[in-house]
Amino acid sequence: xxxxxxxxxxxxxxxxxxxLERMDALGKFHEDSWTRxxxxxxxxxxxxxxxxxxxxxxxxxxxHGDVSDDMKQQLQMEGASFFATGVSIVLHPKHPxxxxxxxxxxxxxLDSGEYWFGGGIDMTPHYVDKSKAMLFxxxxxxxxxxxxxxxxxxxxxxxxRYFFLPHRGETRGIGGIFYDHKNEQNTGLSKTALLHFSIAxxxxxxxxxxEQVNFNELTEPTIEEKQWQALRxxxxxxxxxxxxxxxxxxxxxxxxxESILMSMPPEANWEYDYTPTSDSEEEATLNxxxxxxxxxxx
Amino acid sequence: xxxxxxxxxxxxxxxxxxxLERMDALGKFHEDSWTRxxxxxxxxxxxxxxxxxxxxxxxxxxxHGDVSDDMKQQLQMEGASFFATGVSIVLHPKHPxxxxxxxxxxxxxLDSGEYWFGGGIDMTPHYVDKSKAMLFxxxxxxxxxxxxxxxxxxxxxxxxRYFFLPHRGETRGIGGIFYDHKNEQNTGLSKTALLHFSIAxxxxxxxxxxEQVNFNELTEPTIEEKQWQALRxxxxxxxxxxxxxxxxxxxxxxxxxESILMSMPPEANWEYDYTPTSDSEEEATLNxxxxxxxxxxx
Numbered sequence: 001x002x003x004x005x006x007x008x009x010x011x012x013x014x015x016x017x018x019x020l021e022r023m024d025a026l027g028k029f030h031e032d033s034w035t036r037x038x039x040x041x042x043x044x045x046x047x048x049x050x051x052x053x054x055x056x057x058x059x060x061x062x063x064h065g066d067v068s069d070d071m072k073q074q075l076q077m078e079g080a081s082f083f084a085t086g087v088s089i090v091l092h093p094k095h096p097x098x099x100x101x102x103x104x105x106x107x108x109x110l111d112s113g114e115y116w117f118g119g120g121i122d123m124t125p126h127y128v129d130k131s132k133a134m135l136f137x138x139x140x141x142x143x144x145x146x147x148x149x150x151x152x153x154x155x156x157x158x159x160x161r162y163f164f165l166p167h168r169g170e171t172r173g174i175g176g177i178f179y180d181h182k183n184e185q186n187t188g189l190s191k192t193a194l195l196h197f198s199i200a201x202x203x204x205x206x207x208x209x210x211e212q213v214n215f216n217e218l219t220e221p222t223i224e225e226k227q228w229q230a231l232r233x234x235x236x237x238x239x240x241x242x243x244x245x246x247x248x249x250x251x252x253x254x255x256x257x258e259s260i261l262m263s264m265p266p267e268a269n270w271e272y273d274y275t276p277t278s279d280s281e282e283e284a285t286l287n288x289x290x291x292x293x294x295x296x297x298x
Numbered sequence: 299x300x301x302x303x304x305x306x307x308x309x310x311x312x313x314x315x316x317x318l319e320r321m322d323a324l325g326k327f328h329e330d331s332w333t334r335x336x337x338x339x340x341x342x343x344x345x346x347x348x349x350x351x352x353x354x355x356x357x358x359x360x361x362h363g364d365v366s367d368d369m370k371q372q373l374q375m376e377g378a379s380f381f382a383t384g385v386s387i388v389l390h391p392k393h394p395x396x397x398x399x400x401x402x403x404x405x406x407x408l409d410s411g412e413y414w415f416g417g418g419i420d421m422t423p424h425y426v427d428k429s430k431a432m433l434f435x436x437x438x439x440x441x442x443x444x445x446x447x448x449x450x451x452x453x454x455x456x457x458x459r460y461f462f463l464p465h466r467g468e469t470r471g472i473g474g475i476f477y478d479h480k481n482e483q484n485t486g487l488s489k490t491a492l493l494h495f496s497i498a499x500x501x502x503x504x505x506x507x508x509e510q511v512n513f514n515e516l517t518e519p520t521i522e523e524k525q526w527q528a529l530r531x532x533x534x535x536x537x538x539x540x541x542x543x544x545x546x547x548x549x550x551x552x553x554x555x556e557s558i559l560m561s562m563p564p565e566a567n568w569e570y571d572y573t574p575t576s577d578s579e580e581e582a583t584l585n586x587x588x589x590x591x592x593x594x595x596x
Binding site: 032046048055057167168230234237238241242251257258260261262264265266267268269270271272273 | 330344346353355465466528532535536539540549555556558559560562563564565566567568569570571
């Protein structure tokens with residue numbers, strides 16, 4: 001069934017990039033393929049300088065091989081050989097009033113026969129718009145509910161815990177859903193049903209992204225908005241390089257660096273001890289990132 | 299002797315910032331002090347928008363407390379309580395033809411009575427100038443040689459191994475020296491002599507930085523030079539957040555985030571799969587970073 005899963009993931013990647021190109025109307029994805037000397041490879045599709053998307057990537061990979069010592073140590077996994085396939089997305093929009101958004105769906109298998117699915121979607125607005133945050137969570141809950149009544153309730157707080165920067169005491173954004181190590185035993189869903197859930201999440205991605213975009217004429221961002229966006233992009237880098245398990249897995253399993261780090265933003269900035277002006281929109285966003293709102297029943 | 303070491307380190311910080319202010323002639327260091335709830339604290343001195351230095355920090359800290367589970371796991375250290383003091387510097391120059399430079403000297407002690415010194419200086423030019431790289435290494439070797447005949451020979455390759463980005467197959471710059479876990483047993487030098495070596499290295503820092511700066515009128519950087527600088531700053535971020543043990547120690551020992559991440563650059567950039575034009579200066583620099591030159595006997 002490995003082949004079926006990776007074929008469906010590859011088709012999902014093509015579906016998503018087609019939808020995103022249609023949304024952007026200007027930018028086009030460029031595809032690179034790569035192979036991994038230890039086994040497998042992938043296709044990385046990257047867009048830049050679009051009308052909406054400044055830099056974004058939608059990556060597919062299917063890799064296999066021996067579990068290396070680095071993987072054992074860094075990822076605390078047991079087993080002799082593995083197979084992993086997935087689709088990962090990070091979009092960095094041009095306009096600070098549009099959000100960064102991330103999605104990942106993945107399937108993992110060990111030679112022992114053990115397998116699991118993982119994934120999630122989360123949103124990082126530079127400026128939190130509460131009604132847009134609620135809309136985003138409602139869409140995620142709807143897809144979760146269609147597949148399992150307990151998923152949203154379990155996966156929403158999981159995202160809140162996962163997408164958290166302990167050294168900042170902030171979440172990376174307004175969360176979303178996150179799950180890992182899900183199989184038939186712990187969900188009651190067959191492998192096929194779990195695959196369907198992964199595909200449904202992937203297909204939801206371009207829909208929820210488009211819902212966040214203001215297609216009417218947006219005013220030109222101010223210098224303050226662009227500066228704030230650059231600082232928030234810096235935080236995004238901190239999360240991905242210090243904490244993100246997907247990035248670590250990629251780096252330590254000998255993945256293709258450019259495909260893993262396609263998640264890095266353009267034009268990030270760090271300013272020592274930056275504090276937003278009081279009562280500013282920047283301060284309001286930071287305050288929300290220091291709390292964990294329930295975005296459904298607000 | 300803890301107090302003597304931390305007092306000398308604090309004096310070293312003041313000496314270095316005074317020298318750097320004199321060199322920059324425009325920028326001034328601003329000082330923040332902080333305390334750590336578990337014990338100790340520090341002074342962080344930051345400069346920005348100077349004539350030479352776009353962003354730089356010189357941090358002093360002296361912290362103590364219990365060895366936490368996070369520290370044990372992340373730093374593989376044994377012991378119940380610790381004391382750590384040090385001075386750390388990272389300078390990001392405005393002009394792409396000036397180098398990023400880093401220095402750290404530190405002293406660590408466990409409740410068992412075990413102690414050690416560590417530190418180093420390394421240079422990350424955006425564009426490698428071979429004669430400047432040689433000058434830098436000769437200055438480091440001279441100070442090493444004055445304290446121990448074997449130091450440079452041991453610490454230069456240690457820096458080459460340490461300041462390496464395995465996922466890029468590149469060194470972060472042209473190296474320098476790096477050492478750790480040095481005490482009387484493994485060097486034959488007394489604690490006082492090792493402290494003198496740390497102070498000598500620290501005092502060398504503003505001297506070797508000034509040697510790299512072109513104080514004659516530098517031409518305005520081109521767009522290509524600024525773009526390349528931003529990409530190299532991105533690599534610097536990757537090293538510090540993915541690999542640097544000092545950053546990890548700070549983050550996991552509950553250090554002050556803004557003081558630890560003062561090393562982050564302004565205006566960093568990531569471009570997917572960037573390849574320099576062939577026969578360009580950018581390509582020449584990258585090629586040098588993929589080798590480990592002996593900068594003394596070239």
